[in-house]
Amino acid sequence: MTPHITLVGAGPGDPDLITRKGLKALQSADVVLYDALSSDELLDETPAHCQRIFVGKRAGCHYKKQEEINALLVASAYEYGHAVRLKGGDPFVFGRGQEEIAYAREQGVPTTVVPGISSCISLPELQGVAPTSRGYADSFWVLTAHTRSGGLSKDLLLAPRTDATVIILMGLGRLDQICALWDAEGKGDLPAMVIQNGSRPDERCWLGTVNDIAGRVAAERDKGPGIIVLGKTVSQHPNFRNGALEAVTNELSISVR
Amino acid sequence: MTPHITLVGAGPGDPDLITRKGLKALQSADVVLYDALSSDELLDETPAHCQRIFVGKRAGCHYKKQEEINALLVASAYEYGHAVRLKGGDPFVFGRGQEEIAYAREQGVPTTVVPGISSCISLPELQGVAPTSRGYADSFWVLTAHTRSGGLSKDLLLAPRTDATVIILMGLGRLDQICALWDAEGKGDLPAMVIQNGSRPDERCWLGTVNDIAGRVAAERDKGPGIIVLGKTVSQHPNFRNGALEAVTNELSISVR
Numbered sequence: 001m002t003p004h005i006t007l008v009g010a011g012p013g014d015p016d017l018i019t020r021k022g023l024k025a026l027q028s029a030d031v032v033l034y035d036a037l038s039s040d041e042l043l044d045e046t047p048a049h050c051q052r053i054f055v056g057k058r059a060g061c062h063y064k065k066q067e068e069i070n071a072l073l074v075a076s077a078y079e080y081g082h083a084v085r086l087k088g089g090d091p092f093v094f095g096r097g098q099e100e101i102a103y104a105r106e107q108g109v110p111t112t113v114v115p116g117i118s119s120c121i122s123l124p125e126l127q128g129v130a131p132t133s134r135g136y137a138d139s140f141w142v143l144t145a146h147t148r149s150g151g152l153s154k155d156l157l158l159a160p161r162t163d164a165t166v167i168i169l170m171g172l173g174r175l176d177q178i179c180a181l182w183d184a185e186g187k188g189d190l191p192a193m194v195i196q197n198g199s200r201p202d203e204r205c206w207l208g209t210v211n212d213i214a215g216r217v218a219a220e221r222d223k224g225p226g227i228i229v230l231g232k233t234v235s236q237h238p239n240f241r242n243g244a245l246e247a248v249t250n251e252l253s254i255s256v257r
Numbered sequence: 258m259t260p261h262i263t264l265v266g267a268g269p270g271d272p273d274l275i276t277r278k279g280l281k282a283l284q285s286a287d288v289v290l291y292d293a294l295s296s297d298e299l300l301d302e303t304p305a306h307c308q309r310i311f312v313g314k315r316a317g318c319h320y321k322k323q324e325e326i327n328a329l330l331v332a333s334a335y336e337y338g339h340a341v342r343l344k345g346g347d348p349f350v351f352g353r354g355q356e357e358i359a360y361a362r363e364q365g366v367p368t369t370v371v372p373g374i375s376s377c378i379s380l381p382e383l384q385g386v387a388p389t390s391r392g393y394a395d396s397f398w399v400l401t402a403h404t405r406s407g408g409l410s411k412d413l414l415l416a417p418r419t420d421a422t423v424i425i426l427m428g429l430g431r432l433d434q435i436c437a438l439w440d441a442e443g444k445g446d447l448p449a450m451v452i453q454n455g456s457r458p459d460e461r462c463w464l465g466t467v468n469d470i471a472g473r474v475a476a477e478r479d480k481g482p483g484i485i486v487l488g489k490t491v492s493q494h495p496n497f498r499n500g501a502l503e504a505v506t507n508e509l510s511i512s513v514r
Contacts, residue, residue: 016278023277092387098493115379121347122372130349139412143396155396155419162412236355
């Protein structure tokens with residue numbers, strides 16, 4: 001029994017957005033540790049003998065602490081052989097995958113990383129909005145609003161001064177504060193988009209501007225997380241009309257899937 | 258014959274890093290338009306009757322202009338049916354995929370977008386460096402140094418003032434100018450990494466700091482493009498030793514593949 005750990009990005013939700021390499025890893029797994037963000041359908045790709053261990057969040061609570069997950073992952077590889085750690089999105093983007101890999105290496109377990117389709121890029125794309133696009137944006141900046149100390153991050157204060165497409169995760173509860181930062185830079189008319197449940201059947205998307213999006217989203221959103229996109233490139237959304245606020249159902253997302 | 262266009266991201270080079278959804282699109286293609294960045298092995302996934310049309314760059318020259326590609330893509334869909342446009346990396350990140358899709362929609366052709374694994378995120382990852390990682394970086398910013406007017410972009414002047422992991426594409430020819438911007442902000446000791454031919458058998462990777470990486474890379478690089486990564490998170494590379502410049506072969510990348 002040779003222990004090996006493969007860290008696999010499951011993609012944003014649609015089980016067809018996993019890579020072929022990730023699928024191959026699942027198909028040769030002896031044990032899989034998965035979180036709530038990865039699709040249950042992907043677990044069906046594992047062999048019959050494969051152990052399935054849930055280590056995610058449920059109802060906002062971490063089921064296991066990160067240190068417990070690290071230790072369980074290594075112990076599972078020693079017990080079963082090929083341990084696949086399946087994580088939603090890309091495991092190295094806001095995923096703490098790096099910590100799991102670093103711990104496994106310290107413990108002498110060989111590791112492989114299989115990148116995943118990151119939600120922060122792909123969910124805007126599935127709505128028809130490119131992070132970069134000639135004449136609209138030459139760069140994109142992906143931030144989280146949620147710092148460990150609880151305040152808004154210093155970089156969020158600099159972001160409104162750039163021409164980047166700014167993509168913010170874990171910031172929906174502070175959407176009004178975030179938009180105020182852009183408004184203070186004279187960018188109240190900048191196109192803005194919010195997505196919840198991206199790439200899933202219950203996907204929601206709102207379009208508007210920095211000045212008007214927060215109110216509408218606050219009235220209609222569910223309590224789950226969402227992605228905020230601020231930038232001229234949002235105006236490329238097929239339903240965007242000169243900054244007018246317009247609700248978008250998940251039809252577009254379904255049509256492009 | 259119903260025309261349809263599917264824009265597929267091929268991923269960074271390794272043909273196993275395409276998504277299952279992208280593979281399915283190739284397997285049902287009647288015609289595929291591909292560029293030099295996508296793997297030739299992926300073309301073998303297309304059916305025997307599928308037409309294969311090269312529309313990429315060779316030897317630094319665009320084989321076809323963007324407007325010609327747009328028109329050919331739409332004409333191919335009308336002539337053959339399901340036209341797959343296969344592009345390296347992610348088609349909406351520095352890929353002009355948005356322009357192709359916008360043109361197709363204007364011409365009344367239904368379109369689908371299949372995101373790909375973006376080189377800008379995955380190539381650092383395959384070297385063991387996470388764009389974000391707890392305690393190292395809370396955000397990442399992807400820029401190109403190459404503006405349409407030829408100068409350094411305004412955002413490149415702001416980037417050194419942030420705590421973001423900065424990932425720069427199309428900037429290798431100006432690596433010394435770029436590093437000077439970081440040095441001017443007192444960040445000469447910031448870890449730095451350069452990757453060429455990422456995820457391919459001839460992958461090269463250099464590690465160092467803002468102050469010392471440009472000289473070494475200039476002496477050893479080939480004339481192709483490369484990715485520059487500047488940020489504390491680079492110090493997580495398994496071969497990084499306290500800022501010491503150390504050449505890295507493609508062994509690591511191969512071992513994690």
